[in-house]
Amino acid sequence: MVLYLVRHGRPILDPTVPASTWVLDPEHEHQVADLATQAPWPDDAVWFTSPEPKAARTAFLLTGRDxxxxEDLREHDRSGTGWVPDFVDVIREAFATPYSExxxxxxxxxxxxxRVADAVRQIVAEHPGRDVVLVGxxxxxxxxxAELTGTEPDLDRWRTLAMPDVITVE
Incomplete structure (x- = not known):
């Protein structure tokens, strides 16, 4: 069983609304289509997506279906604040102090x-032996x-993830 963790395509950045409501940028949807042509996952993989619009649209573009x-595959909840100009620094702080708000x-x-690990463990338990593609x-x-491999979160990898991109966990 292999997990394919697909990061959504490039969204339209709108600092006036929460990032959880951002949609894919139509001008960059071709990058998602390019990823689909290079798909590392098998045709019979089981698919699930985060509820966020940018993730759900990425999943649709990759599969041609809903x-x-x-719900628990959603991104780290960053409600309560608007645009964060020093986003990378704040995320580094969040990783360094994981129990703090x-x-x-x-x-x-x-x-x-x-939250995410529990959701994925349930998905895997409900689909034993199946490869799973998660879009988020x-x-x-x-x-x-990090949770599934028993390692520390790789912040350098996080910083260099493309939109879209794939992390494979066996």
């Missing part, structure tokens, strides 16, 4: 890690990969 949504309304990274987000996938 993909089941799993580094900004008002932000989910502690440890909670994101547990960079921070959530970085935390999940």
């Amino acid at each position: 993909v089941p949504v799993v 580094v900004r008002p309304g932000w989910e502690p990274i440890s909670r994101t890690r547990s 987000h960079g921070t959530a996938w970085t935390l999940l990969a």
